[in-house]
Amino acid sequence: MTDPNDPRPPGxxxxxxxxxxxxxxxxxxRNVPIYQSTAYVFDDADHAASLFNLQTFGYIYSRLTNPTVxxxxxxxxxxxxxxxxxxxxxxxxxxxxxxxxxxxxxxxFVASRNLYGGSITQFSHAFKKFGWNVNFVDPADPxxxxxxxxxxTKAIFLEVLANPGGIIIDLxxxxxxxxDTGIPLIxxxxxxxxxxxxxxxxxxxxxxxxxxxxLGGHGTSMGGVVVESGRFDWAQNDKFPSMTEPDxxxxxxxxxxxxxxxxxxxxxxxxxxxxxxxxLAPQNAFNIITGIESLPVRMDRHLQNAQAVAEFLEGxxxxxxxxxxxxxxxxxxxxxxxxxxKGPGSxxxxxxxxxxxxxxxxxxxxxxxxxxxxxxxxxxxxxxxxSTTHRQLTEDQQIxxxxxPDVIRLSIGLETIDDILADxxxxxxxxxxxxxx
Ligand SMILES: *Cc1c(COP(=O)(O)O)cnc(C)c1O
Numbered sequence: 431m432t433d434p435n436d437p438r439p440p441g442x443x444x445x446x447x448x449x450x451x452x453x454x455x456x457x458x459x460r461n462v463p464i465y466q467s468t469a470y471v472f473d474d475a476d477h478a479a480s481l482f483n484l485q486t487f488g489y490i491y492s493r494l495t496n497p498t499v500x501x502x503x504x505x506x507x508x509x510x511x512x513x514x515x516x517x518x519x520x521x522x523x524x525x526x527x528x529x530x531x532x533x534x535x536x537x538x539f540v541a542s543r544n545l546y547g548g549s550i551t552q553f554s555h556a557f558k559k560f561g562w563n564v565n566f567v568d569p570a571d572p573x574x575x576x577x578x579x580x581x582x583t584k585a586i587f588l589e590v591l592a593n594p595g596g597i598i599i600d601l602x603x604x605x606x607x608x609x610d611t612g613i614p615l616i617x618x619x620x621x622x623x624x625x626x627x628x629x630x631x632x633x634x635x636x637x638x639x640x641x642x643x644x645l646g647g648h649g650t651s652m653g654g655v656v657v658e659s660g661r662f663d664w665a666q667n668d669k670f671p672s673m674t675e676p677d678x679x680x681x682x683x684x685x686x687x688x689x690x691x692x693x694x695x696x697x698x699x700x701x702x703x704x705x706x707x708x709x710l711a712p713q714n715a716f717n718i719i720t721g722i723e724s725l726p727v728r729m730d731r732h733l734q735n736a737q738a739v740a741e742f743l744e745g746x747x748x749x750x751x752x753x754x755x756x757x758x759x760x761x762x763x764x765x766x767x768x769x770x771x772k773g774p775g776s777x778x779x780x781x782x783x784x785x786x787x788x789x790x791x792x793x794x795x796x797x798x799x800x801x802x803x804x805x806x807x808x809x810x811x812x813x814x815x816x817s818t819t820h821r822q823l824t825e826d827q828q829i830x831x832x833x834x835p836d837v838i839r840l841s842i843g844l845e846t847i848d849d850i851l852a853d854x855x856x857x858x859x860x861x862x863x864x865x866x867x
Contacts, residue, residue, distance in 0.1 A: 442509065442625060447723045450504030462501040464716045468492045484683065484700060494704050498712040502719050506645070506655050509624040509722070510637050513660025514692035516699050517653060517715060521620060521640025522552055523708035524654030525587075528616060528638060530702040531672055531694060532584045535561025540578040542569040542588035543830050544597045546640075547819040549618070550831060553587075568830075572603035576611070584669060585614050585636075590629060590769055591621040593805070594815055594839045595832025596753045596778035598765040605633025612667045620644070620806075621777055625729045626770045635662040636694070643806030647721040647728055651714040656698060660691030673697060679705070728808070728844065729772070735810075735850060736776035736842040742851050743780050748788075748862040750781040750836065776842040777805050779815075779832060782858070784865040786835035789814040791861035793838065798845065798853040805841035810850050813839050 440448070451462050470489035472478035480486040489495050499517050507515040518524055529539070541553055543566040553564040565583075567574040575586055586608050590601050601617070608615035614635035619627060623644045629637050639645060641653035664673035664686045673693055676682040679701055686693040703709065733756075740754035752759075755766035755774035766774040782788045792814070793801045799812040803819050813819060815833035828834055842850065 443726045445505070445508045446625075446725050449508035450501040451719065462498055462716065462719055464712050465492075465497040466712055467496075484680070484688070484696070492712070493707055493709045494699055496709075496712050496715070498715045498719075499710050502653075502710075502715045502722075503655065505719060505722055506624075506639070506641075507657050509725075510619070510657045511624075511628060511630050512637065512657035514695035515655050515657040516695050516703065517641070517655045517710045518703060519654065519708040519710050519714075520652045521546075521618075521638065521642060521654040522548060523706075524638045524640070524656045525549065525552060525618075526557075526706065526708070527698045527702040528636060528656045529557065529560075529562055529585075530706065531697050532614070532670065533560070533562045534671075536563075537561075537582045537584045538563035538565060538580070539585040539587055540565045540567060540575050540583055541586070542592065542599060543567060544569055544592035544595060544599075544832060545587075545589055545618070546593045546620070547815065547823065547831065547833065550827070551822055569597075569599045569604075572600055572607060575604050576607045579607075579611050579613070583611070583613060585616050587616045587618070589618045589621060590627050591755075591775050592832070593621050593777060594779050594819075594837070596755055596760075596762070596774065597832060598755055598762040598769060598774065600765055601629065601632040601634070601769055608635070609633065612669060614662050621775050622770055623725060623729060623775075625726050626772050626775060630659045630661075632769065635659050641718045642804070644729065644732075645722050645725065645806075646714075646718040647725065647806060647808065648717070649804055649807035649809065651717040651721075653710050653714050653718050654708075656695075658692065658694040662694070664693065672701075677701065729776075731844050732776035732842060733773035735844065735847050736778065736840075737773065738847050739840065739842050739850060739854065740778060740780075743854070746855070746858055748783055748858040750783050752778070752780040753832070754778040777839065779837050779839045781834075781836040782838055782861060784836070784861065786816060788861045788865050789836055789838055790817060791864050792857045795857040795860045796853055797856075798849055799840075799857075805839075807841065808844045810843035810845055810853075811841040815839055 503515040565578040616636040617629035617634040620640045637657040673686040685697040689696040755762040799810045820833035
């Protein structure tokens, strides 16, 4: 039993396995069951009414809530040291639900320009149709965020460890700017995971994840989540009427007043998820729960292998540069040691000599590594962003987001390190020989 005199909270590894996952009370099932049910029986009409009024917590219909999904939400919230979380179908859905709560048509948010390519596209095109505008800034100078904020700005959005360049943003001063201006700082923590970085400890207010990546960890299941710290004061100004004013879509309920430090998650579930509908399937929630149990040991090996690959590439004659914050040559090394003390993840880029053509040759000649558009798998993955994920961007946008023509992105997996090095070595030698022909 837990010693009542031991004030130490459970460690990360313990939470990864046990948070949200108590044995099932009725059956004793040790693993979280997959509740493959769309709906839940009411005790009686009063029970039904109180569920629909959000006066009782319980389950109505799986578009809003499902017990397997709830267990996953509790686990991720615990790992991030947050108050509550909302899981949904994909990382992109998590970004949409978050902005749906914060924004009205005509509003804007300020985002780092160093983001996952799909996020840049979602923000610049799809969100524009909702009347939500985005201002992209160079995150290298935190003051750039302040300069882009105006009276209609409702949030700052960034990735601390940014995809694809392995860039690290100085989080603390950006969090201070968000606080000064009374808007939440949203951190996409997909690449770092809560094992490597805890954005709430540096002043972030909301965290989004693509659970498709390292949290699920096995390349099997799509999922997204948004976690709230519970510390943002939505009533400090009049910028967030959807939190502080009676909601006509919920017969006049005021979410912040009623639910306090988990008001944001409740709104995101009861309104955004209910009305937009990007629900996480219980089978996927189960797969992701299983993935998270081994997150700490997987991340340790991801880091170890990534460091070895980065050092190998830095010494290879066909490689022009390597951008990995674990290297002594990286300008981000000091920021990495501050924000990601265990190591800067296992996704990074390098430049191949010979530009676009050589980049295509390398991805076409790997054998062990998989050429595909994903990251955070047990398998090592490789992609040439300029011809794939960042293809929709102009060349200027590609270069600005760290995905220029010579850039290759790796997501280093868990295979035997000598096998990963041998495969990359032969692909680089082949590309260099072809270029010399
Ligand atoms: C993959 C990814 C997303 C989008 O997540 P999906 O689950 O693919 O919708 C967002 N941010 C980052 C950093 C990602 O890697």
